[in-house]
Amino acid sequence: MTFSARELRLLALPVLACIALLAAGSALIIWTTGKRVAEERALAAAREERSQARERLMRIAEEEREVKEKLEIYRRLKDIGILGEEQRLEWADAMARIRTQLELPDLRYRVERQAPLKTVPGKPANVEFYASTMHVVLALLHEGDLLRFLEDLRASGNAYYAVRSCSVTRSGQAVTITGLSPRLRAECDIDLITILDRAAKA
Amino acid sequence: MKRLLYFTADDHCVYAWSRGRLTLEAKFPGDDLGVTAFREYLTGHRGALFYAVADLAGEDFHEELIPYLRGADRELVVQRRLAQRYRDTRLAAALTLGHVSGERRNERLLLTSFTNTQRLTPWLDALAESEARLAGMFSVPLLAPVLAARLGARGGRCFVVTANAAGLRQCYVDQGRLRFARLERMADMAPEASAAFVRSETGRLAQYLSTLRVLPREGPPVQVIVVAPPGQRAAFERTLVSDTRLSFLTVDQSEAVRRAGVKAAPPAMGAEQIYLHLAVRRPPREQFARREDRRSFVLWQLRRGALAAGALGFAGCALYAGASWLDVVDTRAEVADLQAETRTTQQDYQRITSAFPVTQTTTDNLRATVIEFGKIARQTASPERSLVYLSKVLADFPLIEIDSLQWRVDAKAERGARAPASAPAAAAASTAAGDASRAPLEVLEISGRVGTMRGSDYRAITAEVQRFASALRADPAYEVQRTQLPFDVTSEGTLSGDIGAGTDTGEAQRFTIVLARSLR
Numbered sequence: 001m002t003f004s005a006r007e008l009r010l011l012a013l014p015v016l017a018c019i020a021l022l023a024a025g026s027a028l029i030i031w032t033t034g035k036r037v038a039e040e041r042a043l044a045a046a047r048e049e050r051s052q053a054r055e056r057l058m059r060i061a062e063e064e065r066e067v068k069e070k071l072e073i074y075r076r077l078k079d080i081g082i083l084g085e086e087q088r089l090e091w092a093d094a095m096a097r098i099r100t101q102l103e104l105p106d107l108r109y110r111v112e113r114q115a116p117l118k119t120v121p122g123k124p125a126n127v128e129f130y131a132s133t134m135h136v137v138l139a140l141l142h143e144g145d146l147l148r149f150l151e152d153l154r155a156s157g158n159a160y161y162a163v164r165s166c167s168v169t170r171s172g173q174a175v176t177i178t179g180l181s182p183r184l185r186a187e188c189d190i191d192l193i194t195i196l197d198r199a200a201k202a
Numbered sequence: 203m204k205r206l207l208y209f210t211a212d213d214h215c216v217y218a219w220s221r222g223r224l225t226l227e228a229k230f231p232g233d234d235l236g237v238t239a240f241r242e243y244l245t246g247h248r249g250a251l252f253y254a255v256a257d258l259a260g261e262d263f264h265e266e267l268i269p270y271l272r273g274a275d276r277e278l279v280v281q282r283r284l285a286q287r288y289r290d291t292r293l294a295a296a297l298t299l300g301h302v303s304g305e306r307r308n309e310r311l312l313l314t315s316f317t318n319t320q321r322l323t324p325w326l327d328a329l330a331e332s333e334a335r336l337a338g339m340f341s342v343p344l345l346a347p348v349l350a351a352r353l354g355a356r357g358g359r360c361f362v363v364t365a366n367a368a369g370l371r372q373c374y375v376d377q378g379r380l381r382f383a384r385l386e387r388m389a390d391m392a393p394e395a396s397a398a399f400v401r402s403e404t405g406r407l408a409q410y411l412s413t414l415r416v417l418p419r420e421g422p423p424v425q426v427i428v429v430a431p432p433g434q435r436a437a438f439e440r441t442l443v444s445d446t447r448l449s450f451l452t453v454d455q456s457e458a459v460r461r462a463g464v465k466a467a468p469p470a471m472g473a474e475q476i477y478l479h480l481a482v483r484r485p486p487r488e489q490f491a492r493r494e495d496r497r498s499f500v501l502w503q504l505r506r507g508a509l510a511a512g513a514l515g516f517a518g519c520a521l522y523a524g525a526s527w528l529d530v531v532d533t534r535a536e537v538a539d540l541q542a543e544t545r546t547t548q549q550d551y552q553r554i555t556s557a558f559p560v561t562q563t564t565t566d567n568l569r570a571t572v573i574e575f576g577k578i579a580r581q582t583a584s585p586e587r588s589l590v591y592l593s594k595v596l597a598d599f600p601l602i603e604i605d606s607l608q609w610r611v612d613a614k615a616e617r618g619a620r621a622p623a624s625a626p627a628a629a630a631a632s633t634a635a636g637d638a639s640r641a642p643l644e645v646l647e648i649s650g651r652v653g654t655m656r657g658s659d660y661r662a663i664t665a666e667v668q669r670f671a672s673a674l675r676a677d678p679a680y681e682v683q684r685t686q687l688p689f690d691v692t693s694e695g696t697l698s699g700d701i702g703a704g705t706d707t708g709e710a711q712r713f714t715i716v717l718a719r720s721l722r
Contacts, residue, residue: 001493007501014505018512025519032526039533046540053547060554067558067565070572077575078562117578127570129578147586154584160575162582165610193578197571200563 343383346373397441
C-alpha cells in the first residue's frame, strides 16, 4: 500500500506523536535509572560511613589508651619546641652557647631555607613536617668534641636534630707545646625538623 | 461513535452504534433520491466511521477450487476467478473453505457477490466522497457464522434462520464457515403462520442444497437455529418439530439479542439488530469492499495504531520508571535511616571522647603527629654509636692510623651493593630480599693506613687490614660493605710494585673500609 503526499501528511503527526511519546518514556526511564544509580551509590556510601562510625565506636577503648599514650609524647614534643614554628634565633643562641661551653676553636654554620618533608599518605592535611638543613664546620681538638657538640645540640631543643652526614678529617696542624691548636676538622649536615600542627591550640 | 449503513431491498437505514446501543439516525429510500438525501446527510458527518451491511436477495454463492498458493500469487488467482465469475467485481469476495489434499493440494473458495451491485455502488461512492471511513462492506450471511457460534451451534452443519426487516434470512453454515444463504420476503403473519412459513422454507432450502450435493442426503439431522420474533417462541416450537432430516432449536429474539451483546435497539427492529451489532463487534475478515474503498479507514487505523503504540510505549516506560522511582524512594528512606544511625553513632563517639584527657589538638592530628614523628626518628641516627664502636675496635690495632671518617645516613642504600657482580645467585638473592635490604643505612667510611711497617711487607700489611676488617664485623649489627686494601689483590684490579730500587720509601700504605648498619 503506497501513500499519497496528503496521506503521509496525515500520518506524520501521529507518527511524530508516537516517537515523542516513546522518547519521553525513554527519557523518563533514563532519568529514573540515573536517580536510582545515584541513590544506590549514596546508599553504599551511607553503609560505609555507618560501618566506619560503628567500627570507630567499637575501637574507642583502644583509642582512649592510644590518646593517653600519644598525648605524653605530643606534650613532650611541644615542651622541647619541636612542635611549632621554627625558632632560628634560639638555634643561633644555642650554637654560640655550645661553642663557648666546649671551647671549640672554630664553629661555623649555615641554615638553609625551610622545606616540607615528604610524609606518608593519609596523614591529616593540617599537620606538616618541615626540615631546615644546617651545614656545620667545626674545628676540633679531639674527636670527642664532635660527640659532645651533637649531644649538646640535641639537648638544646627547639627542633629535632637528624644528622644526615658527618666527616672528620685531620687538619694537619701539629700539636704545639705552647698552646692547643685544632687537630681535626669536622663537617656535618644536620636536618632541623619541626612540626606544624594547625589544629593545635595555643 | 460508529455508524451502520443497513441496505435492504426497500430502503436503507443509518444506525448509530455506541457501546452496544443502536439508534436509528436516518432512513433513505433505495432510489436516486435516497442517494441524494444520503449525500446531504453525510455533509453533516464528514469523516464518520461507517460499517455497511447488506441484507439483499440475489446474493450469489459459488464454490471454486484453486491451487494452494500464498500471498500475491493467491490474490492474483482469486481476483482472476472473481473476474471470471462476476461482471462487476467491486463488491465481490472470496471466502476460504479450507484445503483439499489430493494429488495436488488445492484450496476451496466460496465466491460471493451481489447480482446487482449497481444498487449499492452509488452509496459507497457517496461515503468515499464525504471522506467517511468505511470499515467494511458486509452482507448478513457473512455475519451468520458468528451468530451461529453465539447461539450455541455445535460446529457441524447448521442453518441459521432469522426474521429480519428484509425478510426471512436463511444461512447455511458448515464447520463454522458460510456455504450458502437466501432471503425470502416475509409478510406480516400470525405466529403460527410464520412458524409454518419457516418450516416450509427451511425444508425447501435443505432440499435445494441436497440437490446441489452441498448438503449430504444421508447423515445426522441438520441443526436449524431459528431466532423467533419476540414472544413467538412457543408458537414456533409447536410448529418446528424436529425430524430425521432437520433438528430445530428455537431461540427467542430477546435471548439471541442478549447472547449477542446488544444493549439496546429501536423496538421495531427485527433480528437484523444482531447482525448489525456483530458487524461492529466481531467483523469477519472477509468482506466486499475493495482496498481503495477502505483506504481512509486503513489510514485512520494506522494513525490510531501509531498513537496507541506511542501511548502504550509511554505507559510501559512510565510503569517501569514508576517502579524505579519506588526503588529510589525506598533507597532514599534507607539512606536517611543509615545517616540517622551514623549520626547517633557519631554523637555517641563524641560523647565518649569528650571524657578523654584534654588534648591540645584533634585526635587525628595527635595520632598523625606522633606516628609520623616516630617514623622520622626511626629513620635517623647519630654518628656517636658508630664512632664509639670504631674506637673500641681500634684499641686492639695500635698499628692502624685513621686519616678520615665519613659518616652518613643512606636512605636508599642497598646492602651488599659491592657484592661480586658476576655472581648471579647472589644477585638473585639480593633482588629477593630487596624490600628488606632497602631500609636506611648508617654508613661509616674509614680511611687510614698501617703505620711502622715496611711498604714492601705487603703480606703483613694486607693481613693487618683484613684482621681489622674482621674485627669490625664482630658486632652482627654492622656489616663491612667494602674493603679497599693497600694492595689490590683481586683479579679485577691492577697490582703494581717497585722492588728494583732496593729502597723503601717509608710511605704508609692506605686502606678504606666501609662499615654499614641498618636503621630498621
